[in-house]
Amino acid sequence: MGLNGWDGRWELGSGLLRSLSFVVDLVYPPGCAVCGVATGRHRGLCPKCWSVMRFIERPYCEVLGVPFAHDLGPGLLSAAAIANPPPFDRLRSAAFHDEPARNLVHGLKYRDRTDLAPMMASWMLRASDGMVERCDAILPVPLHRGRMLSRKFNQAAELGRHLAQQSGKPFLPATLLRIRHTRQQVGLGAKAREDNVRGAFAVASGHENDVFGKRLVLVDDVYTTGATVAAATRALRKAGAADITVLTFARAIAETI
Numbered sequence: 001m002g003l004n005g006w007d008g009r010w011e012l013g014s015g016l017l018r019s020l021s022f023v024v025d026l027v028y029p030p031g032c033a034v035c036g037v038a039t040g041r042h043r044g045l046c047p048k049c050w051s052v053m054r055f056i057e058r059p060y061c062e063v064l065g066v067p068f069a070h071d072l073g074p075g076l077l078s079a080a081a082i083a084n085p086p087p088f089d090r091l092r093s094a095a096f097h098d099e100p101a102r103n104l105v106h107g108l109k110y111r112d113r114t115d116l117a118p119m120m121a122s123w124m125l126r127a128s129d130g131m132v133e134r135c136d137a138i139l140p141v142p143l144h145r146g147r148m149l150s151r152k153f154n155q156a157a158e159l160g161r162h163l164a165q166q167s168g169k170p171f172l173p174a175t176l177l178r179i180r181h182t183r184q185q186v187g188l189g190a191k192a193r194e195d196n197v198r199g200a201f202a203v204a205s206g207h208e209n210d211v212f213g214k215r216l217v218l219v220d221d222v223y224t225t226g227a228t229v230a231a232a233t234r235a236l237r238k239a240g241a242a243d244i245t246v247l248t249f250a251r252a253i254a255e256t257i
């Protein structure tokens with residue numbers, strides 16, 4: 001499905017949300033979710049921000065989801081996916097992590113703009129390429145309890161919860177745990193990031209059946225080096241997960257390969 005003709009604006013879906021929109025109006029006047037220019041509706045982008053939003057589209061590597069500069073036919077893998085296969089089965093992301101997308105990620109993560117999560121999740125659902133529809137459950141990359149207290153909410157869980165609502169799939173926020181407090185990955189190199197999160201995740205005891213033999217979608221806000229989702233994936237594999245799709249809103253990697 002191409003983006004042509006799709007205006008990307010988010011309609012409030014239910015009566016409950018419509019009545020709540022009055023409250024939202026008081027906090028955030030209707031406007032573009034990125035630049036704030038008046039648009040008269042919530043959770044959409046103005047035409048200018050929409051035009052520079054870079055969604056990730058096919059053709060791309062079936063494993064890493066990295067766009068190819070040229071369409072060389074279906075099922076093709078990138079050299080990186082062949083030389084260094086990731087522990088997860090595939091990676092999909094909605095957009096490149098540059099200006100409009102980064103602004104949305106920061107809004108959700110640091111400015112408590114949880115009202116952005118439904119729109120971001122709807123773009124992720126589309127980018128999942130049918131993997132959400134085919135999965136058994138959706139899991140967020142968890143925060144450590146200590147960080148959860150200082151941040152109030154987990155942005156990955158916000159995205160995952162809305163993905164589950166929009167797809168009707170089970171949402172399992174308590175299945176995967178971060179068992180070790182880790183430093184923020186921001187500012188660390190690839191090797192340091194890997195060391196930082198190694199062994200940081202585990203499946204909660206009593207939740208083994210959520211994972212064993214299941215097709216799972218693991219959700220995070222941004223994919224950078226992949227160290228965090230790789231460590232989380234290894235914990236899910238160890239518990240017998242059958243298939244793991246990593247789905248992020250944004251991706252901070254080379255544009256095409």
Ligand SMILES: [Zn+2]
Pocket residue numbers: 032033034035036037045046047048049050
């Ligand atoms: Zn705008």
